[in-house]
Amino acid sequence: MTTRMEGLDTLLAAPHDGTFGEMTPPIYQSSLFGFASYAEFEDRMAGRSDRPLYSRVQNPTVSAFEQMIARLEATEAAVGFASGMAAVAATLFALVKPGDRIACITHVYPDSYRLMERMLRPWGIEITYHPPEQFERESDLLAGARLAYLESPNSMMMEVMDLQVVAGHARRHGALTVFDNSWATPALLNPVALGIDLVIHSASKYISGHSDTVAGVVAGPAELIGRLRDLTLPLLGAKLAPFEAWLLLRGLRTLETRMRQHGGTADLFVDRLATRPEVTRVRSPGADAAPGLRGRSGLLSVELSENISIPHFADALRLFRLGVSWGGFESLAVPAAITLKQAGEQNAPQRFGVPPRLVRLSLGLESAEDLWKDFVQALEVAKN
CATH class of the missing domain: 3.90.1150.10 (Aspartate Aminotransferase, domain 1)
Structure with missing residues (x-):
């Protein structure tokens, strides 16, 4: 976990450090990026370089947005997706397998519920639903669970939980914690500071702020974000487009x-x-x-x-x-x-x-x- 040193207003207002002194990152509307030499191309394909290769997996405008979210959430890394549900699906598909159990908050976002019931459960993943007080009170609730999927407040009912207590229970049982922070945003809550492993945003909501973008993003430790980048981002293909990333950077400024x-x-x-x-x-x-x-x-x-x-x-x-x-x-x-x-x-x-x-x-x-x-x-x- 990293620590955010700047105030949020200062961080959001920081200009882009570009070639020509531009205040915002340019839109790199390109599907692919070329290389000047065999050696440079080989280094990128072998993982010795992180320069852009193909916009399905990496794009400079998208990277600028991901870096900003990581700084706001005080995490090591972040990865953008084409929608909030793409972010949810990519996270769960990368981290659970048949035979695992997900302990999910009641009144979860309806499409997250449908994903779990209509896709994950038929694949042999157990899902159990629990109210916030049960997550807090029952220290052994997460025994044997692979992952706790959390919202605070949860959808429609607006029930809250003590994330630090729940994260402590999860650590004792070796369960990962995934938290949807779309309601609060980093302006009001930093879940990782309370012990949460991964933070998801439907960036279509407050992060965009203009009702003109559909997007999602996941922030967390480099190792876990690396799993998403290696598996579900490239293979499911629900990548964030550069124009949407540029709009999200615009939204983040305010x-x-x-x-x-x-x-x-x-x-x-x-x-x-x-x-x-x-x-x-x-x-x-x-x-x-x-x-x-x-x-x-x-x-x-x-x-x-x-x-x-x-x-x-x-x-x-x-x-x-x-x-x-x-x-x-x-x-x-x-x-x-x-x-x-x-x-x-x-x-x-x-x-x-x-x-x-x-x-x-x-x-x-x-x-x-x-x-x-x-x-x-x-x-x-x-x-x-």
């Missing part, structure tokens, strides 16, 4: 500033939601919710009372759009009940216990007061 605004809007909502009789519960962990967490992101969930028609509430929203994903400049709402309509997943919310009257909100970069007015007027329209 990550700290954007996260402050997202969090400030969330703070306003959390305070005011407590006064609304139509809201029965707010799920939005803040800085005091778990060790290592330094603030609140803009993704939260609310549960609405029985006298609110959720379809009418959703249709009455004007600034909030209805849509999946989160972390961009725009505000979004996702009613949990509507996720039942996804093909083949009609029983998923009941199976995982997600309240049917829960609505997930992604608070964007619009005026916090304007967003609050929109939320309140939609409540008024939707009253039975």
Whole structure:
């Protein structure tokens, strides 16, 4: 593990040290890279050189993004992928084999769950699901497990865990820990500092911040990242493209500033939601919710009372759009009940216990007061 010496704002604002003094890395939009001599070519193929060879496995623009993520997460290395799910799949396929067990957090990101159930389980990999308190309380939960797959907070339900305690349990039993840090980003949480082995980001979310990029990235020790580079990155082929890497570098420059605004809007909502009789519960962990967490992101969930028609509430929203994903400049709402309509997943919310009257909100970069007015007027329209 490395230690991040710079403040996040300073690190993110650091200019690219380029040939012509450019502030941002250029886009190397090339599929391959040539060599000046036989010896130079041989050195690269034999692993004695790390210069670019082929953009399916290495590209200078992608490398610049990977290096920035490694610095932000204070890890030795990072590797980019074409999507968050590509990052999840590449990590699990590289680290588990038939007969292994994955201990997974309950209410995990739905497509991570589908990957485990529809692909890994049929291949002979056991998956067990456990709530955060069980990971913390039962020190032998990870006995015999190959890997713990974690989120804090987890999807929709926003439950948190003490990562340092869980990482300690994992080390005692020789289990790897993989943590999805898409909710907090390095601006609010550095899991490796708490003992986590590998950190995954859906870079499509806050790291991009502009809703124009689909990407993923994994950060961690050089040895584990090397396994992904050697096996699943080249052979599955879900590489990060140079243009997307350039957009992600663009997004990273404003990550700290954007996260402050997202969090400030969330703070306003959390305070005011407590006064609304139509809201029965707010799920939005803040800085005091778990060790290592330094603030609140803009993704939260609310549960609405029985006298609110959720379809009418959703249709009455004007600034909030209805849509999946989160972390961009725009505000979004996702009613949990509507996720039942996804093909083949009609029983998923009941199976995982997600309240049917829960609505997930992604608070964007619009005026916090304007967003609050929109939320309140939609409540008024939707009253039975």
